[in-house]
Amino acid sequence: MRPITTTALALSVSAFSALAQAEPASQAFFPLSLKASSEQAEASGFFEGQSLTGSTRNWYARERATRAPLWQYSKSDGSRHDTHSRDNWVQGTILNYSSGFTQGTVGFATEVAAYNAIALERGRAAIAGPNNRTLTHSDGDPVGQWSKAGLANIKARISNTTLTVGRQSLDTPMIAYIGNRALPSSFQGVSLHSAEFDNLSFDLGSFDRVSPRTEQSLSKFRSEYGAAGVETDRASTAxxxxxxxxxxTTSLYATKVDDFWNQYYFGANHVLGDSAVLSLTTGLNYYKTVDEGSKKMGDIDNDTYSLSFGLTHQAHTLTASWQQVNGNEYFDYLHETNGIYLANSLLSDFNGPNEKSLQLSYVLNMAPYGVPGLKFNLYNARGWGIDGTHYRGNAYNVRGMDGETHYEWGIGTSYAVQSGPLKDTSIRATYTAHRASKAQADGSLDELRIVTTIPFNIL
Structure with a gap:
């Protein structure tokens, strides 16, 4: 073991002293208590509480494969050709109308959102479609402009409990909208959110279709990493x-995806200390996945978790995140969802069979230096031990993975306008590099992504 230097020891002592002298985050017990107020009792009326808002997002991504070609494009004669590059540039706009709730014991409201996308890059070879970035026809020719109803639902509310029926947005650990493209995904079904207590809430939901980020029609659910064409009609969560x-804060969820899997989730987040001096944030995410019904995804018995520790001192946050997959298949989740709350889900999800990964990240928040809204981040993640040789199913292409490794690093900056007519406008630029061994599925590539989102209010 290397001896501890005087400088390292001094830093350790000073960090401990700072934590000890900080005004700590309260560790007090939070007693379970009913809310003193009711959202429905404060309802202003259907028209009185209405709003018309929206946002427009300019989404650009430039990708370059650094080893083997990773994509294909179609020529006019229908032939497919390998390519090392992919460029997608889309303008996505959302116009959202929300009514207020009617007054009375039971209140009713509605929400409708129109989604529109314009392809700013329309070269077949450039976009390398079909993909989930630019909508194309089956021959790979981009759709120049398209629209759809992204949200369309009716809501009923009693006290602080709301029932939503129709196309809606949802954010839970296993069924969650994903908003990392020009437009977000949404879900068709029924959900119930109850928040009658100050520190306790419940969610229930059952959905039969997903509205993908880059498609006009509704689709059945499929998995992110499973064989193409395997679909299911229903996903339910509680x-x-x-x-x-x-x-x-803690969360406990269970989700049944018919004939795919039953999945269980536990998450916890704890804060100790004072970030003005030194604070420690600990995050735990755990998923248990087992096959269900007719086992369309084959036999599944998977335990995956991540554990992160983040130290914050004023403008600076340094985080270490460990993630581990225990199972001979991918840790999988539903396609067109953000149902992966693991700490090392980055450009790569670091979720290969039996994979272990470690990430170190640093965030600089410029607010203490007089520039609120401006942040910089830097990270490096490495995954190893990917082994699919013991997999006996047919849903995942993993048997050729034996000791695979990969790593990823990224640097980014973001800025959110703090005031004025463009308040809450955000600009984010990221550069990511991923390098993989031969059989690791994500491949070796570099990506530059620039995203600008401008919100607006009409009513």
Missing amino acids: GVNYQPFKSL
Whole structure:
């Protein structure tokens, strides 16, 4: 073991002293109590509470494969050709109308959102479609402009409990909208959100279709990493969010995806100390996945977790995240969802069979230096031990993975306008490099992504 230097020891002592002298985040018990107020009792009326808002997003991504070609494009004669590059540039706009809730014991409301996308890059070879970035025809020719109803639902509310029926947005650990393209995904079905307590809420939901980020029609659910063409008609979820202490939040969810899997999730986040001096944030995410019904995804018995520790001192946050997959298949989740709350889900999800990964990240928040809204981040993640040789199913292409490794690093900056007519406008630029061994599925590539989102209010 290397001896500890005087400088390292001094830093350790000073960090501990700072934590000890900080005004700590409250560790007090948060007693379970009913909310003193009711959202429905404060309803202003259907028209009185209405709003018309929106946003427009300019989304650009430039990708370059650094080893083997990773994509294909179609020529006019229908032939497919390999390519090392992919460029997608789309303008996505959302116009959202939300009514207020009618008054009375039971309130009713509605929400409708129109989604529109314009392809700013329309070269077949450039976009290398079909993909989930630019909508194309089956021959690979881009659709120049398209629209759809992204949201269309009716809501009923009693006290602080709301039932939503129709096309809607949802954010839970296993069924969650994903908004990392020009337009987000949404889901068709029924959900119930109950928040009658100050520190306890419940979610229920059942959905039969997903509205993808880059498609006009509704689709059946499929998995992110499973064999193409394997689909299911329903995904249902139930969960509870509980804050037992002022400094601790927890979530417990279960999801059934018919004939795919049953998946269970536990998450916890704890804060200790004062970020003005030194604070420690600990995050745990755990998923258990087992096959269900007719086992369209084959035999599944998968335990995956991530554990992260983040130290914050004023403008600076340094985080270490460990992630591990215990199972001979991918840790999988539903396509067109953000149902992966693992710490090392980056450009790569670091979710290969039996994979272990470690990420180190640094975030600089410029607010303490007089530039609120400006942030910089830097990270490096490495995954190893990917082994699919013991997999006996047919849903995942992993048997050729034996000791595969990969790594990823990224640098980014973002800025959110703090005031004025462009308040809340955000600009984010990221550069990511991923390098993989021969059989690791993500491949070796570089990506530059620039995203500008401008919100607006009409009514």
